[in-house]
Each structure stands twice: as structure tokens, then as C-alpha cells.
Amino acid sequence: MSEPRWLSTVDQKAWRNYLTGHQLLAAQLDKELREKHGIGMPEYEILVRLSEHDDRMMRMALLASDTTMSRSRLTHCVARMEKRGLLERSAIPEDGRGVNCVMTDAGWTLLTAAAPTHVSGVRDHLVDLLEPEEMATLGRIFEKVSGHMRDVGADPTC
Numbered sequence: 001m002s003e004p005r006w007l008s009t010v011d012q013k014a015w016r017n018y019l020t021g022h023q024l025l026a027a028q029l030d031k032e033l034r035e036k037h038g039i040g041m042p043e044y045e046i047l048v049r050l051s052e053h054d055d056r057m058m059r060m061a062l063l064a065s066d067t068t069m070s071r072s073r074l075t076h077c078v079a080r081m082e083k084r085g086l087l088e089r090s091a092i093p094e095d096g097r098g099v100n101c102v103m104t105d106a107g108w109t110l111l112t113a114a115a116p117t118h119v120s121g122v123r124d125h126l127v128d129l130l131e132p133e134e135m136a137t138l139g140r141i142f143e144k145v146s147g148h149m150r151d152v153g154a155d156p157t158c
Contacts, residue, residue: 025125025126026041028121028125029041029118029121029122029125032117032118032121033114033117033118033121036114036117037110037113037114037117039110039114042067042069042073042077043077043080043081043086044111044114044118045067046063046067046074046077046078046081046087046101047086047103047107047110047111047114048111049063049066049067050063050087050101050102050103050107051103051108051111055102056102056103056107056108057100057101057102057103058100058101059092059098059099059100059101060074060075060078060089060098060099060100060101061098063078063101078101081107084106085104085106085107086103086104086106086107086110087101087102087103087104087107088101088102088104089101089102090102
């Protein structure tokens with residue numbers, strides 16, 4: 001067995017800073033949404049993804065993939081949101097096993113109220129801390145990482 005390619009000191013520091021920064025940023029954005037709007041980042045992301053479709057509707061399987069949630073986790077989130085009247089699920093008539101998820105008017109109202117809070121948080125805690133070229137570099141970095149992870153068949157929905 002060959003020796004692992006250990007991380008350099010610089011690589012290790014960058015990796016740990018990424019992990020800590022990502023976890024703290026995600027927790028803060030989640031906290032701000034929960035305190036002001038009664039939803040967390042997972043629920044917000046579901047509403048955002050649905051809003052990006054003309055009919056505010058997506059197949060549950062595609063929604064799970066797009067939000068990088070397991071199907072089980074998505075089902076639980078959607079069920080909670082359904083109870084609040086934010087979403088509805090319906091069988092797809094031409095597909096005996098498929099299920100659509102659609103955002104209700106109440107879901108749209110919540111999303112439009114929560115979006116300014118989320119955008120302000122992203123600006124305050126990330127975008128405005130970086131120079132424009134750093135933000136562009138960050139975008140390119142994670143486009144590469146995302147593409148690579150898709151190429152190797154990473155499945156966040158497991």
C-alpha cells in the first residue's frame with residue numbers, strides 16, 4: 001500500500017479554515033432565517049428551488065438532487081412544510097411512482113419575505129468581506145469542485 005499524499009501545512013490550514021468557515025456561515029444564515037421567518041436553510045432552499053420553475057413545481061427526486069438532500073430528509077422537510085401550508089405534493093398521473101412538489105401561495109409569500117434576510121446575511125457574512133475578484137475566484141473554485149464531484153459520481157442524496 002502506498003503512503004497517502006498528506007496535506008501540506010498550507011493545505012491543512014486552508015482545509016480547516018474552509019470547514020470552520022462553512023459551518024459557522026451555514027449556522028448563522030440558518031439562525032437568522034429561523035429567528036425572523038420560522039424556517040431554516042433547508043426549507044429556504046426548497047422554496048428557492050421551486051421558485052426557479054415557472055409553475056413552482058418539481059419532481060421530488062429532482063428536488064432532492066438539486067438541494068443535495070437525501071430523499072428521506074427531503075420527504076420529512078416537505079411533510080413539515082405541507083403541514084404549514086407552504087407546499088403540496090401530488091402524484092404524477094403519467095408516472096405511477098413519481099410525485100411532484102409545488103409551492104403554495106403561502107410558500108411564495110414566505111419566500112419573498114425571507115429572501116431579503118437571507119441575501120443580507122450572505123452579503124454581511126461573506127460577499128462584503130471579500131474583494132470582487134476573491135468572490136469570482138470562490139465561484140470558479142466551487143464550480144470546479146462541484147463538477148469534479150458530479151464526475152466521480154458523488155451522491156449527496158444517499
